[in-house]
Amino acid sequence: xxxSFSKIKLLVFVACFLAGCSKxxxxxxxxxxxxxxxxxKDQASLNTASNGVYIALKSSxxxxxxxxxxxxxIGDNVFISRSNGGRFLAHDNFAVTITDxxxxxxxxxxxxxxxxxxxxxxxxxxxxxxxxxxxxxGELYAVRALAHFDLVRLFAQPxxxxxxASHLGVPVITxxxxxxxxxxxxxxRRVYEQIVTDLNKALSLMNVNQKPGRMVPAAVNTLLxxxxxxxxxxxxxxxxxxxxxxxxxILLGTNNYVSSWNADFSSESLFELVNxxxxxxxxxxxxxxxxxxxxxxxxxxxxLYNLYSTTDVRRSLIQVGVRNxxxxxxxxxxxxxxxxxxNIKVLRLSDAYLIRAEARAELGKTDAAxxxxxxxxxxxxxxxxxxxxxxxxxxxxDLIERILIERRKEFAFEGHRLFDLxxxxxxxxxxxxxxDITTYTYPNNRFIMPIPFKEMNANDxxxxxxxxxx
Numbered sequence: 118x119x120x121s122f123s124k125i126k127l128l129v130f131v132a133c134f135l136a137g138c139s140k141x142x143x144x145x146x147x148x149x150x151x152x153x154x155x156x157x158k159d160q161a162s163l164n165t166a167s168n169g170v171y172i173a174l175k176s177s178x179x180x181x182x183x184x185x186x187x188x189x190x191i192g193d194n195v196f197i198s199r200s201n202g203g204r205f206l207a208h209d210n211f212a213v214t215i216t217d218x219x220x221x222x223x224x225x226x227x228x229x230x231x232x233x234x235x236x237x238x239x240x241x242x243x244x245x246x247x248x249x250x251x252x253x254x255g256e257l258y259a260v261r262a263l264a265h266f267d268l269v270r271l272f273a274q275p276x277x278x279x280x281x282a283s284h285l286g287v288p289v290i291t292x293x294x295x296x297x298x299x300x301x302x303x304x305x306r307r308v309y310e311q312i313v314t315d316l317n318k319a320l321s322l323m324n325v326n327q328k329p330g331r332m333v334p335a336a337v338n339t340l341l342x343x344x345x346x347x348x349x350x351x352x353x354x355x356x357x358x359x360x361x362x363x364x365x366x367i368l369l370g371t372n373n374y375v376s377s378w379n380a381d382f383s384s385e386s387l388f389e390l391v392n393x394x395x396x397x398x399x400x401x402x403x404x405x406x407x408x409x410x411x412x413x414x415x416x417x418x419x420x421l422y423n424l425y426s427t428t429d430v431r432r433s434l435i436q437v438g439v440r441n442x443x444x445x446x447x448x449x450x451x452x453x454x455x456x457x458x459x460n461i462k463v464l465r466l467s468d469a470y471l472i473r474a475e476a477r478a479e480l481g482k483t484d485a486a487x488x489x490x491x492x493x494x495x496x497x498x499x500x501x502x503x504x505x506x507x508x509x510x511x512x513x514x515d516l517i518e519r520i521l522i523e524r525r526k527e528f529a530f531e532g533h534r535l536f537d538l539x540x541x542x543x544x545x546x547x548x549x550x551x552x553d554i555t556t557y558t559y560p561n562n563r564f565i566m567p568i569p570f571k572e573m574n575a576n577d578x579x580x581x582x583x584x585x586x587x
Contacts, residue, residue: 157240
């Protein structure tokens with residue numbers, strides 16, 4: 118039997134069950150054999166369905182490990198220790214294949230989010246509108262956009278790979294059919310158009326400014342700013358980043374920054390995934406891979422550690438030690454994610470500041486006033502981390518390069534690094550244990566993941582990425 122996108126719709130029931138759906142919502146004969154149509158009857162059942170969508174984001178194949186790790190591991194921030202259990206070695210060796218289980222897991226986890234969101238949106242839009250229902254629908258549109266954005270970044274070349282973004286993207290799925298679906302790949306331009314449409318729809322529906330663990334307008338504005346940044350639309354990136362910055366969230370102070378990584382819902386966390394004690398990835402989670410009390414086999418590179426000044430508070434999120442006595446010495450232990458239940462911070466206000474800084478730096482090439490504003494945004498993040506840092510007065514491309522360095526320091530281990538390099542068409546310095554460095558020039562077929570072998574076999578309309586042997 119083929120496993121294709123329509124099969125994912127059944128997983129919404131599993132997700133809802135894990136979220137603790139009400140008895141009435143699942144009180145159906147053989148619910149796994151029925152469509153979701155008709156089961157969303159009110160705000161409570163829509164809220165339950167939305168819980169299932171958020172839970173799917175927390176899969177170890179998605180934000181709770183794979184998607185957060187791969188962009189760091191293929192880049193220059195993270196490598197796998199020589200003392201390891203075999204996890205992600207193909208990525209560490211820059212030797213991923215089309216049968217890679219982690220890649221396949223990420224593909225299906227992201228489309229599970231989309232399938233669940235589609236079903237919940239269809240059910241929610243059949244209800245009489247209320248402010249509470251509108252908010253939930255806005256969240257669902259935003260999460261669907263996020264999943265499409267993550268898919269197109271991981272499985273397709275960046276937006277500017279071709280002049281008109283006409284290269285292969287991923288299938289855009291906005292309606293869940295009752296029959297087997299075998300959708301072709303849409304262009305990257307088409308995927309981005311749908312993402313923008315969904316995010317604007319989300320903003321038009323949302324009416325709650327702060328809702329821990331859920332999408333809110335400031336998070337959507339930041340995500341929309343990031344999408345426009347990837348598209349090279351500097352004006353729109355600046356505008357939406359500004360909208361996020363003027364919202365109800367504020368940057369953490371220098372003294373609170375480090376401790377915030379072991380606390381939930383800081384003042385600058387726009388959207389984070391809640392890892393409850395009964396609802397986390399456990400030993401398969403991101404924290405267990407980094408934490409030395411767990412597997413501890415994902416280590417920071419010395420190259421990254423040495424970027425931080427000794428007075429930069431972010432440096433203390435990397436601890437210098439020795440890995441299992443006889444392996445890496447020194448070893449650089451990541452302290453952003455401790456244990457099995459740390460929340461995953463998906464969107465933070467500092468991202469909005471650095472998005473706006475980069476957009477303004479680009480606009481500053483023809484408008485000097487924008488350069489000054491870009492410097493101010495950059496200095497806000499630099500000095501928050503290191504009060505003794507000198508003012509940054511760079512201009513033009515030098516300013517943009519400095520912003521990218523700051524992005525590397527600020528968002529290390531959060532799943533940004535590879536995408537920041539490729540959208541800027543930069544080489545990737547792939548670093549492994551023992552400072553083994555191999556430089557790969559842009560463009561490169563291996564900067565994106567292959568369409569999984571299982572999907573290629575299930576979908577006759579699917580086309581493999583160039584350079585990957587089927």
